[in-house]
Amino acid sequence: GENVEQHPSTLSVQEGDSAVIKCTYSDSASNYFPWYKQELGKRPQLIIDIRSNVGEKKDQRIAVTLNKTAKHFSLHITETQPEDSAVYFCAASLGPAAGNKLTFGGGTRVLVKP
């Protein structure tokens, strides 16, 4: 089955700096890579996603890159703000033949210091 590794497990940055979270996946058949943000005591919510036919995607201060050959993808947050503090999860999804199973990484706790 799919295995998703995520690093680092914790990340502390100064407000205004950039944050980068990296993930690797094991199954080359995975074709969809979302990122979820989970604030304390709340539900995970999608912040950005990328499909396997795209190498990079950007939405305001967040961007995701995908390297299919190396089987890794990354989340970049620029100009971090205190409200970016949360746990971030990467995930990889196999297609309908595998039930669209979404496997999550272990999470990265991001703390943005004002």
Add this chain to the structure above:
Amino acid sequence: DTAVSQTPKYLVTQMGNDKSIKCEQNLGHDTMYWYKQDSKKFLKIMFSYNNKELIINETVPNRFSPKSPDKAHLNLHINSLELGDSAVYFCASRASERTGELFFGEGSRLTVL
């Protein structure tokens, strides 16, 4: 309107008891999931149903039994609760015609004493 709703939000019970968590989605999605989030925040899939049919059943003790009476509901029943079952259980749904956003419920925090 809440897209994915779970009840109860909090559940405190004794070891050995049986409990259920209910989930309903009003998004018209075909696929529903149960995820378990442990104290280290790791999100692990337990079950997935598509149009009331079980399609994913991870290595979960058979004390856990999901039930989907229709495609808008997916309930989780747990027998003989153990201390290690303490976690937050998230229900989620997703449209099945293509991979896409997973919508999570607010979670049900289960504490087994």
